[in-house]
Amino acid sequence: MTIRQIISPRVAEPPPRLWSNCLRAGDTVYVSGLTARDLELAPTGGSQYEQARVVFERMAQLLAAAGGSLRDVVKLTVYVTDITRRDEVWQARAEVFDGAFPTATLVEVSALAEPEIAVEIDAIAVLDQGGRP
Amino acid sequence: MTIRQIISPRVAEPPPRLWSNCLRAGDTVYVSGLTARDLELAPTGGSQYEQARVVFERMAQLLAAAGGSLRDVVKLTVYVTDITRRDEVWQARAEVFDGAFPTATLVEVSALAEPEIAVEIDAIAVLDQGGRP
């Protein structure tokens, strides 16, 4: 077992010496708090639903690069700036997850990285175990 | 090793396609952010202390269903809406944990799922290792 950095060509890494988007240690994969950004790291904006869809797409790409998929996610932590609209995150999540859903925590924070960022989501996944039931 | 969904008859699962309360992957158990709710998922209300007691009771039931107990919890993340009353969470925790306590993070967030919800707590536990010392 070693610790490997997982990079996807479809998910821009931050500038050097800030953080890694994804690390794999044994079967466990840690995904950084992802926000809705394009390949130049510019926020893509949009509703909480639209941003959550972009976040889950970026998460899926990172997990694919790690050799897994969203089926392997066991824990999501969701930070939103307006919890009254959390059903938008729920809708986006219901469109991309299946079977027994990941465990999840969802809280409203006072601010995320930039004013137009409405949602940030990090994840822990366990690969090569057949995914969630 | 497989990923199993852990369900307790004493802890209401959310409606389908939202999240799982608890997943076990190998020896590691992930518990969703729990709030003080009854078997119909209605918030039970009460002080931060009372809500924390309900949360820890639900957590204990899920861990029991997974084959473990609160003795196996290694990490707690506590979100409160009024950090000046955090000693209420501490009191509740001191009544249900023993030995070397779990690691913990406690922060105040701007809002939780519903106005009457004062505390949300998620956990990671490691089972079948004899528990914390």
Add this chain to the structure above:
Amino acid sequence: MTIRQIISPRVAEPPPRLWSNCLRAGDTVYVSGLTARDLELAPTGGSQYEQARVVFERMAQLLAAAGGSLRDVVKLTVYVTDITRRDEVWQARAEVFDGAFPTATLVEVSALAEPEIAVEIDAIAVLDQGGRP
């Protein structure tokens, strides 16, 4: 594999029955949300940068006591009270980490334990795997 409490003589433990600073379960180490405090647990104050430096120093001491180092950290969760100054945390982090950086989540919360506390950071590390690449 057992669960061990990790104590460093250079990092004050909280009073009994609150939380443990650090637990090791197998190769995985869980570090509590750390703030900038001295050996009497008094907040050391200072800028977000200065506080983050103290937090990472405490984290390094705990990981050393566990048999590892900051090279083994795979996940950081950073809570700040003023996200507009987050580059101060970034600067502190860039001074103490190397290679592929840990995954990270950084959010602004409405309050931390005491008014002068500007940053709290918890971590998960995976030891004895050669560290991050």
